[in-house]
Amino acid sequence: MGMRGYKTELDLNNEQITACKKHAGCARFAYNWGLSRKQAARQAGERMPSARDLHKELNTLKATEFPWMYEVSKCAPQEALINLDEAFKHFFRKVGRKKAGQLRGKPGYPQYKSRKKGFGSFRLTGSIHLFEKSIQLPRLGVLRLKECGYLPIGVKVAQATVSEHAGRWYVSIQVDDKQSSAEPACGPVIGVDLGVKTLATISDGRAIVNPKAMRARLKKLRRLSRWHARTQKGSANRKQAQQKLARLHARIAHIRKDALHQATTSLVAKNKPQVERPAVIGVEDLNVSGLLANRKVARAIADVGLSEFRRQLTYKAEQAGVVLHVVSRWEPSSKTCSGCGWYKSDLKLSDRLFHCAACGLVMDRDANAARNLALLAYLELCSTASYAGIHASGQERSGWLGTVSETILDEGGTEPGTDGSVHVCPSFG
Numbered sequence: 001m002g003m004r005g006y007k008t009e010l011d012l013n014n015e016q017i018t019a020c021k022k023h024a025g026c027a028r029f030a031y032n033w034g035l036s037r038k039q040a041a042r043q044a045g046e047r048m049p050s051a052r053d054l055h056k057e058l059n060t061l062k063a064t065e066f067p068w069m070y071e072v073s074k075c076a077p078q079e080a081l082i083n084l085d086e087a088f089k090h091f092f093r094k095v096g097r098k099k100a101g102q103l104r105g106k107p108g109y110p111q112y113k114s115r116k117k118g119f120g121s122f123r124l125t126g127s128i129h130l131f132e133k134s135i136q137l138p139r140l141g142v143l144r145l146k147e148c149g150y151l152p153i154g155v156k157v158a159q160a161t162v163s164e165h166a167g168r169w170y171v172s173i174q175v176d177d178k179q180s181s182a183e184p185a186c187g188p189v190i191g192v193d194l195g196v197k198t199l200a201t202i203s204d205g206r207a208i209v210n211p212k213a214m215r216a217r218l219k220k221l222r223r224l225s226r227w228h229a230r231t232q233k234g235s236a237n238r239k240q241a242q243q244k245l246a247r248l249h250a251r252i253a254h255i256r257k258d259a260l261h262q263a264t265t266s267l268v269a270k271n272k273p274q275v276e277r278p279a280v281i282g283v284e285d286l287n288v289s290g291l292l293a294n295r296k297v298a299r300a301i302a303d304v305g306l307s308e309f310r311r312q313l314t315y316k317a318e319q320a321g322v323v324l325h326v327v328s329r330w331e332p333s334s335k336t337c338s339g340c341g342w343y344k345s346d347l348k349l350s351d352r353l354f355h356c357a358a359c360g361l362v363m364d365r366d367a368n369a370a371r372n373l374a375l376l377a378y379l380e381l382c383s384t385a386s387y388a389g390i391h392a393s394g395q396e397r398s399g400w401l402g403t404v405s406e407t408i409l410d411e412g413g414t415e416p417g418t419d420g421s422v423h424v425c426p427s428f429g
């Protein structure tokens with residue numbers, strides 16, 4: 001299939017940060033040093049030295065002129081010089097296209113890398129190992145990851161790039177898709193209701209709450225916006241308020257994305273055994289733009305980042321062999337009783353609890369919706385061949401839907417449909 005990139009934040013201690021800064025600094029130095037060497041050769045009308053030539057030369061200089069280079073992996077300068085070769089190749093290709101009249105812009109001559117633009121990045125090759133909560137890199141050792149279970153485990157990785165952005169350090173790797181494609185999951189069927197107050201409610205009883213850090217900052221955001229609104233246009237105060245607002249927005253966006261990554265990763269449970277990974281996840285096809293038209297809910301909805309949630313869930317489910325079933329937004333998942341299928345036509349957005357007038361079920365509104373989504377996803381699964389395979393192999397399914405499915409099948413195989421057939425199951429709930 002090709003390569004898939006992963007980028008995730010590192011959780012470094014001070015010593016490791018220093019080591020990373022040294023590596024990045026060394027890579028930048030080698031790049032700039034190589035660039036001057038190449039330029040000098042070009043001006044003298046000589047052949048430009050290649051990355052290999054330069055690396056050799058740099059190695060001999062290391063002992064005398066740059067002894068500090070011994071403190072970092074030899075990969076850092078070596079890979080930087082390879083990058084420089086690539087930059088020149090790119091440049092000459094563009095010059096060729098320019099001559100042929102195929103390029104309008106500038107060919108982009110390789111530039112010196114400035115520390116002012118951040119610490120930059122460096123690439124390491126060699127023995128790289130991925131674990132659930134960490135990554136092991138040459139010379140730097142085991143580095144903790146902010147997000148557990150995101151990187152694929154047990155695959156070969158040839159190289160890793162460590163980079164810094166706004167005070168945070170990241171690692172990116174490339175993994176062959178073929179290696180990482182998982183066995184199809186055959187665990188329970190779950191439904192996930194994406195919410196505003198609660199980030200996600202899951203049919204098996206779990207709930208993923210919004211991070212505390214975000215809630216606190218949302219309060220602060222309201223306060224800051226009020227202050228901003230009171231300042232006069234063009235004033236120094238307004239400028240200051242704008243800067244503070246922008247920083248806070250960036251911070252909230254970051255926390256939110258982090259929380260979404262953690263939620264989606266835990267939902268697909270990629271690193272768990274086949275039987276514990278959910279076979280199907282049912283989610284609602286929320287019309288986000290439609291909801292945004294309602295200004296009251298708009299800010300909150302935007303905060304939860306529903307579309308980002310779906311985007312992450314889609315690719316992570318695919319990697320974990322989990323089927324994502326998107327339930328049409330016309331399926332009344334929040335208005336239907338997950339116990340008996342009774343339809344509550346007058347459910348308001350403000351009703352936090354679902355009261356069923358038919359069977360007496362009282363349940364959290366989101367939990368009820370999540371259970372309906374799971375059932376709809378389950379019924380969909382019944383009608384596909386893949387489910388027959390799972391069932392025939394006699395693998396146990398856990399969770400409340402496991403028992404539900406048995407009931408349906410024992411009753412002589414009720415024909416599953418998709419038209420609100422929530423009622424087919426009397427013991428549901």
Ligand SMILES: [Zn+2]
Pocket residue numbers: 337338339340341342356357358359360361
């Ligand atoms: Zn009911």
